[in-house]
Amino acid sequence: MNKGMYTKLAITNIKNNRQFYFPYLLTGIITVAMFYIMCALESNPGIQSMPGAKDLGLILRLGIGVIGIFAVIFLFYTNSFIIKRRKKELGIYNILGMEKRHIAKILSKEAFFTAIIAIGGGLVTGVLFHKLACMLLYRMIGFNGGITFSFSKKGVMITAILFAIVYLLTYIYDLFQVQLANPIELLQSGNKGEREPKTKAIMAVLGVLCLGTGYFIAITTKNPVKALTLFFVAVILVIIGTYLLFTAGSIALLKILRRNKGYYYQTKHFTSVSGMIYRMKQNAVGLANICILSTMVLVAVSTTVSLYVGVEDIMKERYPNEINIRAYYDTGAPSEDSIAPIVEKSVKESGRKIRHEEDYLELYFAAIKDQGQYSLDKEKVKTAGDRVSGFVVLTREDCKKKYNEEIPELAENEVALFTIKKTNMDTLVLENRSYHVKEIKQFQNTEDFETIADIMDEYYYVIVNDVQDMELLWQLQKEIYQENSSSISRQVRLDIDGDSEQKKECFENIKTALGPEQAKARILIDSRQSNLDEFYQIYGGFLFLGLFLGILFLMITVLIIFYKQISEGYDDKERFSIMEKVGMSNNEVKATIRSQVRTVFFLPILMAAVHVGMAFPMIKRLLSLFGLSNTALFAGCMAGTILVFALIYLLVFLKTSKTYYKIVGEQV
Incomplete structure (x- = not known):
């Protein structure tokens, strides 16, 4: 040749x-x-x-x-x-x-x-x-x-x-x-042909256990950092559980239906159930692949769309005000406020007006709860994970400015508490120092602290009488934490008028004016508007990648469905021809085919929707690490993605079903 x-x-x-x-x-x-x-x-x-x-x-x-x-x-x-x-x-x-x-x-x-x-x-x-x-x-x-x-x-x-x-x-x-x-x-x-597969009860049970464990991790993991590490564990368990359930669970289900005489001995059910039992072994892997790929499409697109659409929300979460300035003083509280006057002067020289301003001192440190007391043991705090308790110290005066809450004068070794969770603590013990809790107030809008509450076991705002009391706590944690200790910081936050470019220009002027102050303190300055472009680049890139991968996964899904329909068409052609020859009417054959095609075709998308629904709490917490805490926005994006994907899936079903019916021939 x-x-x-x-x-x-x-x-x-x-x-x-x-x-x-x-x-x-x-x-x-x-x-x-x-x-x-x-x-x-x-x-x-x-x-x-x-x-x-x-x-x-x-x-x-x-x-x-x-x-x-x-x-x-x-x-x-x-x-x-x-x-x-x-x-x-x-x-x-x-x-x-x-x-x-x-x-x-x-x-x-x-x-x-x-x-x-x-x-x-x-x-x-x-x-x-x-x-x-x-x-x-x-x-x-x-x-x-x-x-x-x-x-x-x-x-x-x-x-x-x-x-x-x-x-x-x-x-x-x-x-x-x-x-x-x-x-x-x-x-x-x-x-x-395929022999009748055995009912693999152990495999089916393992599938339920894997799927249940994956769902349990997704629903119960509250800490976003833990969710990040456990997400892939949950994904692997769900993938394994999906394959096991489609392979063994589907056969077990079909055999249960076969034992149900009232259901099984109906013409359309008899032929479709018996046919699927014999071919489910080869069908199962294809169905599981379609289910997993569908889930990937829904997760990839919905999360990246949520991040992109929610950029404004993310910016407001990360930068509560237009311009945020934090000056950290390593030697205790500053003797005078040199930051706010410089900022106000720069804003005025830039031709802008301040619409809202906050200026207060703050001290943050972490501790670990031990038998009702709070220890400042640095080794325990490092390894405590989400059992850490966070403390933010404010003076009465600054509490009034920040939260518009009037706290009565406090005696020596007396504090007031603002909490996220309800507590009846009457004495606050920090290391070797005890404070009588005079008043406890719970934050009205706990949604603002939702991410913190997930990361930390407890989170308190400790209100002290004056700056001298704040410095005593600063000294306490400095002696123990040493080089890892926190500094007292001055927080200056303001909103200004103007368009995007005018706000950016004002921000640059403030940065230049605060340059000489860097010798006195470590100054961090951020602008919501100046960082907006960078965030759009990052999340726009994620959206582009999400859509690209969504298209890829969708294309693979469509092709698997197409080849599956062709394969089943050739396998079923002769079988349905024989059924007609032995007495089944054309209408009965049509009903059987439609029942079988619909059952097999829509099972993966329904399972994928269940996967996505169960993954919702974990993905929501993962998104909080990116700064997106708007649950309604994410739910809307996910619901929209599922709806669009379901419509595409339906169109694929209608198109590939025609190919199947064409191959089967005169029976339909």
């Missing part, structure tokens, strides 16, 4: 199997294009020169890694489906006289053409759409720089090498599949 014949056969095979190859090639092209676009954006000169490029570059590199990993898994999965459907065809070649080395050459040509089309087409598509993706990213991060066409040689090289290796590995896998099977096995592969 000459070389030209191998090429012709390979091209003919791809054409004849276009129903399988076209979606495979199309998704391969899109995946390659997405990977190249991420690589090109990461090395784009315009993006590298913008403010916050370091954070954005990290986000884009994360996207490159995730897309690369899922591309490998995805292409192997779809390739394994195609080679499975083509085994009978390859078996015929073998029976007709072709040796396996000849078949290997045909497969090598097919793999070569597939790789060239996917990689070449993907790179061309990626280069063409790179500028559009760049424009979208610029829009999301609020960057107004010019967009120039750029071609990433490095991106082309990395993309070509990665996907060439992937397609080479898929070819090697196909080769093994053919080499290890004899011609008869290849011919009968399409007719090989």
Whole structure:
């Protein structure tokens, strides 16, 4: 057989199997294009020169890694489906006289053409759409720089090498599949049925336990820092539980339905339940994959949309006022206020007016509760985690200014407490010092302290009589904590009038004016407006990545559904034909098919919705680490994402069902 014949056969095979190859090639092209676009954006000169490029570059590199990993898994999965459907065809070649080395050459040509089309087409598509993706990213991060066409040689090289290796590995896998099977096995592969699977009770119970444990972690973990470390544990448990439940739990459920005589011995239920029992072993993995990928789409898109939409809320949470100044004094309380007059003068010289101003002294330190007392043991505090208690010390005068709360004069060793949680403490013991608690007030709006309450066991505002009393507590914690001790800080917070640029200009003037004061104190100054651009860049980058990954996961989900429908169509065609021949009416066959398709198709999306609902509390706490504590906003974004995804899923169902019905033929 000459070389030209191998090429012709390979091209003919791809054409004849276009129903399988076209979606495979199309998704391969899109995946390659997405990977190249991420690589090109990461090395784009315009993006590298913008403010916050370091954070954005990290986000884009994360996207490159995730897309690369899922591309490998995805292409192997779809390739394994195609080679499975083509085994009978390859078996015929073998029976007709072709040796396996000849078949290997045909497969090598097919793999070569597939790789060239996917990689070449993907790179061309990626280069063409790179500028559009760049424009979208610029829009999301609020960057107004010019967009120039750029071609990433490095991106082309990395993309070509990665996907060439992937397609080479898929070819090697196909080769093994053919080499290890004899011609008869290849011919009968399409007719090989499934034995009735055994009810694996232990596996089903393990699935329930894994899923239940994952849900329990997600619901009960209150501390956002702990949630960050336990999130991946919960995710792994839910993934394992999903696979086990779909594999063993679904079979157990179907057998329970079969034992229910009133339900089972109805025509549409009888055929659909019995058919699904025999094929659930191969169905289960596909259904679990669809469920997990659907969950990934919902989580990735809803969280990144929430962060982007909630940037204004995040900024208000992180920066309560337009300009926030903190001056830390390592030698105790300052003898006079030199910060506020400088700030007020700078604001006036900038042509702005102060709409609201706060100016107060504050001392913060941590302790650990031990038998009703609070210890300042630094080693215990370091290892206590969320059992730490936080104390913020204010004077009566500053409490009046900050919270508009009048505290009566306090005697020596007497304090008042402001608390988040209700308490009836009558004596506050800090290390070796006791204070009589004269008055306890609970904060009216505890939502402002929700994140703190999750991180810390207890959190108190301790109101003392004057600055001298504050200094006594500062000395106490300084003697114990030494180099790790806290400083008394002056907090100056103000809101000013003006537009965005005027506020930024005023902020820069204040920074310049406070320069000489750096010799007296460590001064930290932040502006909500000046940091807004940086936050839009970070969260805009997250949104871009979330949408990109959402599209990738959705594409993989759609392709798995499509191939699953084709596979089941070919498996069911003969079965439903036999059913009609033995007496089932066409309407009964139609009802059976619809019942089976709907049950199998909508089970993963319902399970995904349950996963997302159970993950809601944990994801909400994780978002609080980013500064987003607006639960209603996150709930709205998640509900909107689920609704949009459900509509897309329904459209995919309607489209792929037509393919299924077309294959099954006259029965529908």
